[in-house]
Amino acid sequence: MVGGGQLAWMLADAARQLGIQLHSQTPGASDPASRLASSVIQAPLGDIAATAELARRCEAITFENEWLDLAALAPLAAAGVRFLPSLQALEPLVCKRSQRLLLDRLQLPTLRWSEMPELGEALPQGMALPLMAKVASGGYDGKGTALLRSAADLAWLQRRVNSADWILEELVAFDLELAITVARDSEGRVEVWPLAQTHQHRQVCDWVLTPAALPHAVQAFARNIACSLVTALDYVGVLSIEFFYGPAGLQVNEIAPRTHNSAHVTIEAATTSQFSQQARIVAGMPLASTALRLPGAVMVNLLGYEISSGEYLDQRRALEALPGAALHWYGKQGSRLGRKLGHVTLPLQASESQARASEAQLRVAEVRSIWPLPPDAP
Numbered sequence: 001m002v003g004g005g006q007l008a009w010m011l012a013d014a015a016r017q018l019g020i021q022l023h024s025q026t027p028g029a030s031d032p033a034s035r036l037a038s039s040v041i042q043a044p045l046g047d048i049a050a051t052a053e054l055a056r057r058c059e060a061i062t063f064e065n066e067w068l069d070l071a072a073l074a075p076l077a078a079a080g081v082r083f084l085p086s087l088q089a090l091e092p093l094v095c096k097r098s099q100r101l102l103l104d105r106l107q108l109p110t111l112r113w114s115e116m117p118e119l120g121e122a123l124p125q126g127m128a129l130p131l132m133a134k135v136a137s138g139g140y141d142g143k144g145t146a147l148l149r150s151a152a153d154l155a156w157l158q159r160r161v162n163s164a165d166w167i168l169e170e171l172v173a174f175d176l177e178l179a180i181t182v183a184r185d186s187e188g189r190v191e192v193w194p195l196a197q198t199h200q201h202r203q204v205c206d207w208v209l210t211p212a213a214l215p216h217a218v219q220a221f222a223r224n225i226a227c228s229l230v231t232a233l234d235y236v237g238v239l240s241i242e243f244f245y246g247p248a249g250l251q252v253n254e255i256a257p258r259t260h261n262s263a264h265v266t267i268e269a270a271t272t273s274q275f276s277q278q279a280r281i282v283a284g285m286p287l288a289s290t291a292l293r294l295p296g297a298v299m300v301n302l303l304g305y306e307i308s309s310g311e312y313l314d315q316r317r318a319l320e321a322l323p324g325a326a327l328h329w330y331g332k333q334g335s336r337l338g339r340k341l342g343h344v345t346l347p348l349q350a351s352e353s354q355a356r357a358s359e360a361q362l363r364v365a366e367v368r369s370i371w372p373l374p375p376d377a378p
Contacts, residue, residue, distance in 0.1 A: 001022060001023070001024050001025070001033065001037075001061070001062055001063070001064060002025050002045055002051060002054070002061060002062075002063045002064060003024070003025070003026060003033070003045060003063060003064020003065060004024045004025070004026020004027075004028065004031035004032065004033035004034055004037070004040070004064070005026075005031060005032055005033065005064055005330075006032050006330040006332075006340065007064045007065075007258065007259050007275075008022075008024055008026070008031075008032065008033035008037075008064050009032035009033045009035070009036060009330060009331075010259070010264070010267070010273075010275045010328070011033075011259065011275045011278055011279060012024070012033050012036035012037050013036055013275070014273060014275035014276040014278070014279045015279040015283075016036060017276070018276065018279055018280065018283070018285070020279050020283045021038040021058070022036075022037055022038055022279070023037060023038055023039045023040070023041070023054055023057045023058050024037040024039075024040050024041070025040075025041045025043055025045065025047070025050050025051060025054045026040060026041075026042065026043075026045070027042065027043065027044050027045065028042070028333075029042055030331075030333050032330045032331050032332060035331065039057060041053055041054055045064075045065075045067075046069055046072070048069075048072050048073065048075075048076070051073065051076060051081075052076055052081075055076060055081040059082065059283075059284075060082040060083070060084050060282045060283075060284075061081060061082065061083050061084070062083070062084050062085075062237060062278065062282050063083075063085075063090075063257075063258060064258065065258060066090065066093060066094045066256070066257050066258060067094070067137065067138055068090065068094055070087050070090065070091055070094065073087055074087060084186075084236050084237050084281065084282050085233075085235050085236050085237040085239075085257060086234070086236065088234075089233045089234055089235040089236070089257075090257055092233070093233075093239075093255055093257040094137065094257075095136045095137040096134055096135075096136050096137070096167055096254065097115075097136040097167050099254065099255050100113045100167065102233075103252055106228065106229065106232055108225055108228065108229065108252055109225075109248075109249065109250060109251050109252060110251055110252040110253075111169045111170050111172055111244075111251055111252075111253070112126060112127070112169070112170040113167055113168060113169045113170070114126075114127050114167065114168050115163075115164075115167060115168070116133060116157075116158070116163045116164075116166040116167060116168050117158075117163065118158065118163050119155060119158040119159060119163070123154075123168075124168075127168060127170070129148060129149065129150060129151065129153075129154070130147065130148060130149045130150075130171050131148045131154075131168045131169065131170065131171060132145060132146075132147055132148070132168070132169045132170075132171055133145065133146040133147075133148055133154075133157055133166050133167070133168055133169075134166065134167055134168075134169060135161075135165055135166055136165055136166060136167055137165070145203065147171075148168075172244050172246065172248060172251060173246050173247055173248075174244035174245055174246035174247075174251075175245055175246045175247075176197055176212070176214075176244075176245045176246070177197070177198045177199065177200060177242065177243070177244060177245075177253075178195055178196065178197055178198065178212055178214075178222065178242070178243040178244075178245050178250075179195075179196050179198050179208070179240055179241065179242050179243065179260065179262035179263070180192065180193065180194075180195045180196070180222045180223065180225075180226050180240065180241050180243070181193045181196075181226075181238060181239070181240045181241075181259075181260060181262065181263040181266070181274055182223075182226035182227065182229075182230055182238070182239055182240075182241075183237070183238045183239075183274070183277040183278070183281060183287060183290070184230040184231070184235055184236055184237070184239075184281075185236060185280075185281050185286075185287050186236050186281070186284070188231070189286075189287050190227050190230065190231070190287075191272075191277065191287045191288070191289070191290045192223050192226055192227065192290060193210070193263060193266055193270055193274070193290045194210055194211035194212070194219070194290075194292060195210075195211060195212045195214065195218070195219045195222045195223075196208050196209060196210040196211065196212055196262055196263070196265065197209045197210075197212040197213070197214075198242070198262050201303075201373050202338075204301070204303060204338055204340075205261050205262065205301055206300070206301060206364075206373065207298055207299060207300045207301065207360075207364050208261070208262050208263075208264070208265050208298065208299045209296065209297075209298050209356075209357065209360045210265050210266075210269055210292065210296060210297055210298075210299075211292065211296060211353075213353035213354060213356065213357050214245070218245065218250060221250055222241075222243065222250060225241065225250070225252065226239070226241055229241070229255070235257070236281060237257070237258070237278060237281055237282070238258065238259050238260075238263075238274050238277055238278045238281070239255065239256065239257050239258070240255070240256040240258075240259075240260030240262055240263060241254075241255050241256075242254045242255075242256070242262070259274045259275060259278055260274070261301070261340075264299050264328070264343050264345070265297050265298070265299035265345055266290075267326070267328070267345065268294070268297060268326045268345045268347070269292050269293065269294050269296070269297035269345065269347075270290055270291065270292055270293065271288065271289040271290065271291050271292075271293050272287075272288035272289055272290055276288065277290070294347050294348065295348055295349060295350060295351050295356065296347075296348035296350070296356045296359075296360070297345055297346065297347050297348055298345070298346050298348060298360040298363050298364060299343055299344070299345045299346075300343060300344050300345075300346070300363075300364055300367040300368075300371075301340055301342075301343050302319075302329075302340070302341050302342040302343055302344065302371055303337075303338050303339065303340060303341065303373065303374050304335035304336050304337055304338060304339040304340075304341055304374060305335075305337065305371070305372050305373065305374040305375065306335060306337070306374075307335060307336055307337065308334075308335045309334060309335070310332060310333070310334045310335030310339075310341060312335070312341070312371075315370050315371050316329060316342075318370045319344050319367065319370055319371065322344075322346065322363075322366055322367070322370075323346075324346055324347040325344055325345070325346055326344065326345045326346075327342065327343075327344045328342050328343050328344070328345075329341070329342040330342050337374045337375070338374050344367060344371075346363040346366075346367070348360055348363070
C-alpha cells in the first residue's frame with residue numbers, strides 16, 4: 001500500500017484477518033498503518049525509489065489515494081511491477097477534469113461542467129452563475145472548492161489561482177447525497193454494496209446510513225452505473241461513486257478510485273467489508289458477498305472539535321458504551337478542527353426504511369451528545 005493513513009490502517013487490519021501481509025510506504029513513523037503493517041518504508045508517497053523497494057517486498061501494489069504521478073510510476077509498471085488498479089485504469093480518475101471527460105464519453109449522468117475561463121473572458125456557453133469552482137487535482141473534503149455567486153466572486157478567484165488548474169460545475173438542486181461502492185477482481189467478477197445515504201457538514205462527511213431509503217429502481221440504476229464504469233475501465237480494485245439525487249434524477253458527483261469514507265459502515269454492516277474485499281482482490285483471492293448482515297447501520301465520523309493532543313479518552317469510553325457501538329480510533333497524532341480522528345458505527349433494528357431512517361437520526365443524536373461537530377470544520 002502506498003499510503004499509511006486510516007484507509008491503509010483498516011486495510012492492514014482486514015489483511016491480517018485473512019492471513020495476508022501488508023507492507024506500507026508512508027512518510028510518518030507514527031502514521032496509523034505503521035501499527036499493523038508487516039513492514040514500513042518511511043518515505044514520501046511520491047518517492048518512486050521507495051515504491052520500487054515496496055515492490056520488491058510484495059506481489060502487488062495498491063494506493064490509499066488518487067494523487068499520483070502516473071508518469072513517474074510508469075517505468076515501474078513497464079518493468080513488471082503489478083499495480084492494482086492498473087495505471088491505465090487510474091489515468092482518467094486521478095483528477096476531476098478527466099473524470100468529467102470520462103463520464104461524458106461513457107454517457108453516464110453527471111453535472112454540466114466547463115473549464116474555468118481566464119480573467120476577462122466570458123463564461124462558456126451553457127454555464128451561468130452561480131457555479132461551483134473546483135481545483136482539478138488534489139482537493140478533498142471541501143478543500144479546493146469555491147462557491148461563485150457573482151461575477152465578482154469569479155474574478156476574485158481568477159486573480160488568485162491558475163485558471164487552467166480549475167473547472168466549473170453547475171449548482172444542482174438535490175434532495176439526497178448518496179454513495180455506492182463496487183469491487184471488481186482481475187477475472188472481471190463484480191460485487192456491489194447497497195447504495196448508502198451520506199450527509200455532509202460544511203463539505204465534510206458527517207454520517208452515512210446504509211441502506212439508503214430509496215426505490216429499487218434508483219438503487220438498480222446506481223449499481224448499473226458502478227458496474228458499467230469499472231467494466232469500461234477494466235478496473236481491478238474497490239471504487240466509490242458519490243451521487244446527487246434530486247429533480248434531475250441520479251447524477252454522478254465524483255469518483256474515488258479507492259476504499260472510501262462512505263463505505264466504512266461495511267466493516268460491521270456487511271458480510272464482507274470494503275477493506276477485506278480490497279485485500280482479497282490484491283492478493284488474488286475470490287471476491288466475497290457484499291450482502292448486509294444487519295437490517296441497517298449508521299456510521300458517524302468523529303471530527304476533531306478542538307486543537308489538542310487528540311486523545312479524547314472520556315468521549316471514546318462513552319461512545320464505546322453506546323448499545324451495539326463499534327468504535328474505530330485511527331490513532332493520529334494531534335487534533336485539529338475538522339480532522340478525521342475516527343468513526344463509530346451503530347446497528348439499526350428497524351426493518352422498514354423510513355422507520356430505519358428515523359432510528360438512524362436518534363443514534364446520530366446519541367453520538368453528537370458525546371462528540372459534537374467542530375465549530376469551524378473546513
